[in-house]
Structures are given as C-alpha cells and as structure tokens.
Amino acid sequence: MDDGTMETAALRIGCKVNLTLRITGVRPNGWHELDTVFLPLAEPSDTLRLALRPGGGLALHCAEPGIDPENNTLTKAYRLFAEASGFRPGVEAVLEKGIPHGAGLGGGSADAAALLGWLNARAPEPLPLPELVGLAARIGADVPFFLYNVPCRASGIGERLVPCPEWLDAAGVAGAGLVLLCPRERVSTPWAYAAWDEWNRPLTEARNGAINRASQKPLDGASSIHWLENSFEPPVFEAFPRLRRLREQLLRQGAFAAVMSGSGSSLFGLFRDAGTAFRVAEGFREKDVAAYSHAL
Ligand SMILES: C[C@](O)(CO)[C@H](O)COP(=O)(O)OP(=O)(O)OC[C@H]1O[C@@H](n2ccc(N)nc2=O)[C@H](O)[C@@H]1O
Ligand SMILES: Nc1ncnc2c1ncn2[C@@H]1O[C@H](COP(=O)(O)OP(=O)(O)OP(=O)(O)O)[C@@H](O)[C@H]1O
Secondary structure, eight states, rough: OOOOOOOEEEEEEEEEEEEEEEEEEEOTSSEEOOOOOEEEEEEEEEEEEEESSSSSSSEEEETTTOOBTTSSHHHHHHHHHHHHHOOOEEEEEEEEEOSSSTSSOOOHHHHHHHHHHHHHHHSOOOOOOHHHHHHHHOTTTTTTHHHHHOOEETTTTTEEEOOOTTTTHHTTTTTTTEEEEEEEHHHHHHHHHHHHHHHHHOOOOHHHOOOOOGGOOOEEEEEEEOOOBBBBBBHHHOHHHHEEEEHHHHHHHSEEEEETTSSSSSSEEHHHHHHHHHHHHHHOOOEEEEEEEOOO
C-alpha cells in the first residue's frame, strides 16, 4: 500500500481432529511415534487480527486466561521465523480465542501456523515450504499439519505429512456428517502421553476401546492395518470417565463411529450425513459441552 496506511488482516483460524490416532512407538528421547489422520475443521475457531506497523517485533494482545502474551506459540513462531529469514516487521496482533485449549484440537498450533504463513507471504525472500515445516515442527508437533490444512496422514512425531484428499472416500466417510463435542474438561498433552506410557498397552483394536462399526472398514485400500481408533482413550477415559460416557452418547444417537480427538478432551461422532449431524448437534443438551456439526 503506498498511501501510508499499514496493511491489516483478520485471520479466521480453524482447528483439527485426529480421525484416527495410533501411537506406534517411543523414541529414545521419550517422544512418541504416531500414525494418524488429521482433518481440518472450520469451527471452533480463533481470530487473529494482524497489522503491520513501523519498527520491528511482535506486540501481541490476548485476554485469554492461561496464555502469556509474552511467551506463547505466536511469539515463538515470530522469533523462529525472524531468525531463519531475517524478516522482522513491526506487527501488532490481537488474538481472540475460540478454540478451547487442552481439547485435542490443536488450537495453539493452528495459531502458530497461521502467523508463519502470513509472515512468509510478506517476507522479501519467502522460505521454501520444507524449511517452513522444519520451523513449525520446532514450535509443536501439530504445527506442521496446519501449514497444509487439508486431510493428511502423518507419521514420525507428526511432522512427516502426506496430504490424503482421497482418504475420506477410501474410508467410506465422504459425505458423512461430523458432530464435535467440546466438554469443559481440559487434558494436558504431556500428561496424556505420560499416562499412555504408564498404561503401556499393546496396540490392538480389541483393547483400545474404540470398537465401533466403522472400525471394520480399513482406512485405505492399500492396507487394512489402520483402523478408526485413538490410543489415548484408555488412560484418558480412566482419568476422565465423562468423556467415555459422551462417546457412548454419540453412538447411542446413531453415530457409526465415535472417537476422542488427539490427546483429548474433545470427541467426535460420524453420522450418515450432514443433516443428521446438524440435528444431533442442535439437540445435544449436556451441561458444559459445546457441540458443532460439520459436513465431510
Ligand atoms: C496429541 C497430538 O495433538 C496429536 O496430533 C500431538 O501429538 C501433540 O501435539 P502438540 O500438542 O503440539 O504437542 P507438543 O506441544 O509438541 O508436545 C507436548 C509434549 O507432548 C509430548 N509429545 C508430543 C508429540 C509427540 N509425538 N510425542 C510426545 O511425546 C512431549 O512430551 C512434548 O513435550
Ligand atoms: N496460541 C495459543 N493458543 C492456545 N494455547 C496456547 C497458545 N500459545 C500457548 N498456549 C499454551 O499451550 C497450552 C496448550 O494449548 P493447546 O491445548 O491449544 O495446544 P495444542 O497442542 O495446540 O492443542 P491440543 O494439545 O489441545 O491439541 C495452553 O494451555 C496454553 O497455556
């Protein structure tokens, strides 16, 4: 802009669910290997208002309790990007949270990826995607996914991503409806991984607790070893029994599959179509649970 006004933007930042999540191993440093399918969802969402200003550095305003405006995923994203690219614009930012944290929805990660993308689009010498993905992985395991923000199969600690737009068809859920439940419970990701370690269950569907009809359908034609499941359910459901009950409610209301997302606490149910999902979400009456419906 050459009229002296500085550019402003309002980014609507969606979240993710892990449609399936299997912990396949533990690295010597204690981090866990995953085989998971990420699905982006438009709601719930955060809003990040950004304005370029003279000078340099990120000035972030965020009223959300539990987020330190001086030390969070956005300040880390800005710092790492500036170190890697040398681009240090003055940025005024206001973060309005709509994605609950500790919900398994990748809220903090999505914000970081959105800022990385916005900075990269304005940098004199944008970083190539592989380098941006490397920066993202240093902010958090879920951040790389949000740089793609399309259905992806992920392995490694979540940084080895393969976009899989055909997956919904292959898994027989294209055209289905998804009901997302966000209870007030908050589950810490580090705690959930430590609980899984303690639980140390062998990875079998029969003992994963995610038995549902969809689990009879292999996720992709290539292999039938990957089922709709979440390895975190047994330890997290034991600590948060209401989450198990919510999953059972979804199945009773007609979901052909119901699974927790990420390390929890949110859960989702798959229904035969968006109209059914909308009606179930609208009719969901449970204290302290927000319900959202999506068309797949
Ligand atoms: C559970 C998932 O959300 C599934 O998508 C992710 O694996 C977690 O991603 P995230 O919330 O961004 O997690 P991070 O903030 O990167 O890591 C939090 C902590 O979780 C543990 N962690 C995380 C990812 C991973 N693959 N193995 C781990 O053991 C580590 O102790 C790490 O210090
Ligand atoms: N931009 C942010 N949004 C939300 N939380 C943030 C943010 N930056 C730092 N945090 C801190 O990170 C913690 C975890 O946030 P959040 O649960 O959203 O992480 P996530 O890994 O992105 O999502 P989840 O682990 O629930 O899938 C929060 O409790 C908060 O203290």
